[in-house]
Amino acid sequence: EVQLVESGGGLVQPGGSLRLSCAASGFSFTNYWMSWVRQAPGKGLEWVANIKQDGSDKNYVDSVKGRFTISRDNAKNSLYLQMDSLRAEDTAVYSCARDTVGLILPVGFDLWGQGTLVTVSS
């Protein structure tokens, strides 16, 4: 089955760190850029970061630059998001998404995981 499954969310204090994981299955992980997208409770979608197939290129939204690091392990078909210096405003459901940038026909995000909740609170 083609799917993305996130894990690693939880409750963390402001200033703390958390590492999210996304396990991909059912497709050729190495053929795709991958993205993280978040959604604060009751709010809209916000793209966070993406990473190229070989990890050589990464992009971030300004609000997380210098605090979050996206990475991947193609041998494990896994995507990661290391989140440091967390703030209350980072509280959200974080989802990984298959990103079609760079393909012959980019279509946006064509596969999403269900997400993992990160709560930043003291």
Next chain:
Amino acid sequence: DIQMTQSPSALSASVGDRVTITCRASQSINNWLAWYQQKSGKAPNLLIYKGTSLESGVPSRFSGRGYGTEFTLTISSLQPDDFATYYCQQYNTYPRTFGQGTKVEIK
């Protein structure tokens, strides 16, 4: 950053109604625009890509139009399964940005 503005933010409609949602970009994004449907507690689902192309498996009652800065998503005959929140998203430049969403509710 490119701002994506959807209108309306919410609408009430009946089964069978024709519904149109507008998405405006703060600068030209050519046709690098996607539409997603999100049901409560679920992951978003891609409906339309490149402004006008229907994703495989999506019912033909969904259609997209537009180029440059103004885009629309139309549901030709609203079905019970279509009550959800809809988002537009540009993938022309970084950072990728979404509209604020349009919630389609039952009248």
